[in-house]
Amino acid sequence: MGINSIDNKAVFSFKWYESLKFKIAALFLVLFFIIALSVMLILNTFAEKMIQDEAYLRLNNASSEVISELERHTILSSTLVDTMANLAEQLPYDSESYYALFPQVINYKGTEAFIAGGGIWPAPYEFNEEVERHSFFWARDKSGKLNFYNNYNEKMGMGYHHEEWYVPATHLLEGGVYWSKSYTDPYSLEPMVTVSAPITKAKKNIGVATIDLRLDGLQQLLTKVTKSFGGYAFAIDRNGTFLSYPEIEQVISTVKNRDGSELKSFVNYQDFSQQYPTFMPLSQLLDEQRQSLLSKLETNTRFGKKLSATIALNSYQISEEEANLIVASLFHSRSNANDETKRVNVQLKDDLLLHEPVFVSIRVMPDTYWKIITVMPYSQSVGAITATYKQLIFYTFIALLFTVFIIWLVIRHIVSSPISHLAQQVQYQVDDDHSPMKLFDTSAKGELKTLVEIFNQRTAQLLHSQKKVEKLAHFDALTGLPNRRMLINRINNKLAGYDRENCFGALLFIDIDNFKRINDSLGHDVGDQLLLRVAERFTQTVRKEDTVARLGGDEFVVLITKNYTFSKQLNYESTVVAQKLVEAMQAPISLNNQLHHMTISIGISVFPQQRNCSDELLRQADTAMYRVKAKGKNGYCFFNTEMQERAFRRVEIEQSLRVALDTNQLFLVYQPQVDNQGNCLGAEALVRWTHPDKGVLSPIEFISIAEECGLIIELGTWVIDAACAQFKTWSDNGNHLKKISVNVSPKQFRDINFVNIVRDAIKKHQINPKRLILEITEGIVIKDISDTIDKMTVLKSLGVRLSIDDFGTGYSSLRYLKELPLDQLKIDQSFVRDIINQPKDAMIVTTIISIANNLELNVIAEGVENKEQVTMLIDKGCMQFQGYYFSKPKTAADFTQYLEEQAIDNVHQFGIKPSTNS
């Protein structure tokens, strides 16, 4: 996040990805994906399991269907063979009755399709002590008719007592049956098995009854039940010989019969797997199952081993391993149908016929120990379940998405929205500078509520500070009056409202006369007290709707606004207010138990004017106030354009005077001062300014400005230095003047360095200090008498002489005159001018000359313009003169020439030498 500034407004901005909303949304998106992935993983696992379970269920159902169909035949066959064994046990040994009875049993109605034959097989010499082989065997021919066959009784043949279907049955208990290994029907090539039951008499085996079962349509049955899932099934017998296979040709081999004839028979799965390696995994499973069966069954018991050894020994058709299997299956036959030796479900990567991953189920039929192997393609299983799975995934995703969305909404409502709301409120306050600072609403809860409360606490503190700052910013700390800023605001408001409200106004710019004197002499605390009293008087004098403001120092402004029809009314009212303010100051003010008479000067500017601007109005009022000061203070006056022009001129002069000082535009002229013989005694140095545009300017045009702006210090220093330099030049050139006078302005005199400046000039130019006369005005003396006396005394100690210039025009005090270390009085030219015509002026001149004589001061008259004036002045006792009658001020070069001429022309009549050059 960053803070940018546009139009001084802070804009709190941040990247979109930094926002709380985005982060929460992103978090939930990530959360969503994690949950979704987890769900998918879980669902996948479940789906896998479901697919497997579904596949095995279907496979087992198919196997069960096959097994139950087969068992319908095998159970019936078992029952028939058991019946035959029982009959044989009960019936007397009578061939005729055998021939009559047993075919009927074998030909039991409804079994014709699968019972291929059967018979009674007496043990050797058991039915007839003389006959070893006397079997009764019937088999169906191609037409299905039962025929008696005597093959097994032939003397040359192998007989039947060592047949694989005979030997094991002789070891069974009564009621037990033995299922032989499979063989092929010579006609139909259908697989066949024989079920044998022992014939027992007095607990002794006397023979075996058999039923031949043709597994007709086994493959069709297997095909039918596996058709629905696109797989297939096949069966193998106990020994691992195929009973069926979809590709029947692959599992049939041709073997030579004992009589040389060819016999087709099914191959063993182990041989088959050698031929077809893809079958190997299945073959290994069958091996494992076979081994498991063998290991589980109690073949290692003595009885079992002995029995299997006996069986293997007695039958040339049974190997030892087969004998073990036979014994094992006999023991195990109907126990624990869920035993893993009887039920195996696996998944194989590849299948010989389907060429894809498959689910395989191996089920063992009880009694016969045939194995039904069903195979289902994996794709088929997945396909069956995919739709459901997809739906499940879809709804889960929707539910998840919805849940995440709801949680996101809740969190947004609880966390991010309140924070955003809070941030908006803060932003609004930051953006809108003009709206007042507000407290935030506290509808939030928990930690956010605390946060808002802390914010509000902080805001309250800020509001408090803001009020303080506002007060400081808009009110004067000392008087509590509106300050300059507030005054300007109010003036601007009034100016803005003029057009609408016909509003007129006046600014009364007030300055306390001689405030500085009080402040400097009595200290700032007393100065502050004075300001407070004055402020009180002003506020008590004006109306409440008027504004009294303090600009700083001793400057106050009263703002009067009214809705007048004519501006003259305002002029009148302003005059009244100004008058009242001046009068309000008439009562003395008590400061430090002393009464002080204070006066004020007021400058008034009125508006509207052409240049409607608060600064301009203040400047105008200020200018008018200065005018009052210049005219003697304690009064008021309205601003006018002449003042304005004066003010502009003043500024212009001030600016160019600075340049003048730096670029030697100033020069001195010298006006001779003569005695009553017309001899030049000395000169008054008078400054001139060669203005680049205006030509040579009189000091009247710039000395007072230099005084006001302080440039007089620099200017006066330059004058003293230049005058001393010139005096030295004249002296060095043999033009010995008795004195050189230099004018000193009040500010210059009061400058703390003034004495040093004078001392430095004297020292620098090596002049006799007694030749230097500093002319100071009466104003300087009056302003700060004790300080003036001190400074004059120091100057006197340097040897410098002092003259009062324009004597008689100021507040001359004879008492002060007595105390001052003076050398000369200079009679002001205003008295000299009318000395002939105005008896009063003549009287003043007489008085001044008298005072000077009495105080033993030199006296010189200035502004002497004619002979009559000279004569009268001499009559009155003044022997030194300066004026146009003798000479106007001259440039240094002209004055030098003047001095040289004077030296040559030293013959005078009556001593008075008027000016020869006008």
Ligand SMILES: Nc1nc2c(ncn2[C@@H]2O[C@H](COP(=O)(O)O[C@H]3[C@@H](O)[C@H](n4cnc5c(=O)[nH]c(N)nc54)O[C@@H]3COP(=O)(O)O)[C@@H](O)[C@H]2O)c(=O)[nH]1
């Ligand atoms: N602080 C300083 N003040 C100075 C300096 N130089 C001059 N001044 C003061 O300026 C005022 C005007 O001076 P200026 O224009 O030079 O006028 C002087 C004379 O020219 C004039 N004068 C002299 N004789 C006559 C006359 O017969 N008739 C007549 N109308 N005018 C005459 O009087 C001025 C001298 O007056 P003063 O100084 O009082 O002797 C003036 O007040 C100067 O003081 C300066 O460097 N510093």
